[in-house]
Amino acid sequence: MPLNVVLAEDSALLRDGLVGVLTRFGHRVPAAVADAGALVDAARAHRPDLIVTDVRMPPGNNDDGLRAAVRLRRDRPDLPVLVLSQYVEQSYAAHLLDLGGDSGVGYLLKDRISAVSEFADAVTRVAAGGTVIDPDVVRQLLHRRHDPLQRLTARETEVLSMMAEGHANGEIARALYVTEAAVNKHVGSILQKLDLHVDGNGHRRVLAVLAFLRGTGR
Numbered sequence: 001m002p003l004n005v006v007l008a009e010d011s012a013l014l015r016d017g018l019v020g021v022l023t024r025f026g027h028r029v030p031a032a033v034a035d036a037g038a039l040v041d042a043a044r045a046h047r048p049d050l051i052v053t054d055v056r057m058p059p060g061n062n063d064d065g066l067r068a069a070v071r072l073r074r075d076r077p078d079l080p081v082l083v084l085s086q087y088v089e090q091s092y093a094a095h096l097l098d099l100g101g102d103s104g105v106g107y108l109l110k111d112r113i114s115a116v117s118e119f120a121d122a123v124t125r126v127a128a129g130g131t132v133i134d135p136d137v138v139r140q141l142l143h144r145r146h147d148p149l150q151r152l153t154a155r156e157t158e159v160l161s162m163m164a165e166g167h168a169n170g171e172i173a174r175a176l177y178v179t180e181a182a183v184n185k186h187v188g189s190i191l192q193k194l195d196l197h198v199d200g201n202g203h204r205r206v207l208a209v210l211a212f213l214r215g216t217g218r
Contacts, residue, residue: 003127006046007032008039008053008065009084018052018113025120036064043072043079050104050127055085073103080104082126084113106132106166125166131209132166151193159186164209 005027009015012034019029031042035058043051051072057065069081080103087109104126112134113119122132152160155176162172169187173180194208 003027003049003123004046005029005123006039006042006048006051008034008036008042008051008057008068010034010054010057014110014113021113021116021119022052022123024116025123027123035059036068039065039068040072044075048079050080050082050123052082052084052123054110055083078103080106080126080129082106082108082123082132084108084110086110104129104131106130107134108132109134109136111136122166130166131164133164133209135165149194152190156186156190156193159183160190160208163187 005022007015007018007022007029009018009032015032015034019032022029030046030048031038033039033042036053037059039051039053039057051069053065053069055063055066057068066083069083073079073081082104083106085107106122106126108119108122112122125132149157149160158176159172162175167175169183170180173183176183190208
């Protein structure tokens with residue numbers, strides 16, 4: 001389904017390239033801006049289906065893009081956000097997931113954009129309410145995990161890793177050559193071991209991914 005996407009990227013070359021990729025896949029980009037303030041204004045003016053933003057942007061050239069996205073998400077909790085970063089930084093992804101809500105969030109490294117189909121798939125997943133974390137981030141964090149993640153078996157860690165990458169249970173089952181029922185069982189065990197009990201808000205899967213990203217005990 002075509003999406004209205006507001007884009008923020010301070011590199012003119014990359015910004016034009018992202019606009020080209022998005023339009024190639026049938027999406028519309030009503031605004032492509034170069035700084036965090038313009039992102040906030042454009043998102044409020046165009047009410048997009050998704051915002052895609054770099055983390056480091058003017059005016060401060062620090063994490064201005066991320067802070068603008070967080071601000072917009074707090075103003076509009078149903079706004080899906082896909083953040084791009086040059087480097088692996090788990091706090092950025094964790095900050096986005098901390099916003100909660102039912103809307104999608106994503107954190108991709110800029111290198112992932114060159115894999116056009118992967119980037120386009122991430123756009124679709126996040127806009128549909130999914131959670132997509134760059135596989136390189138996931139792999140790096142696998143080496144940093146502490147309790148309660150150490151309670152998980154190797155297979156459960158593998159399943160949780162794929163959950164963090166945005167895969168649904170059926171996709172995980174096909175990738176691991178197991179039944180979907182087996183994946184469902186692993187997911188249930190993961191949630192239980194991470195002490196994510198039923199609380200009625202339906203966000204336990206996102207909370208599990210957040211625990212994975214933090215890689216620290218509670």
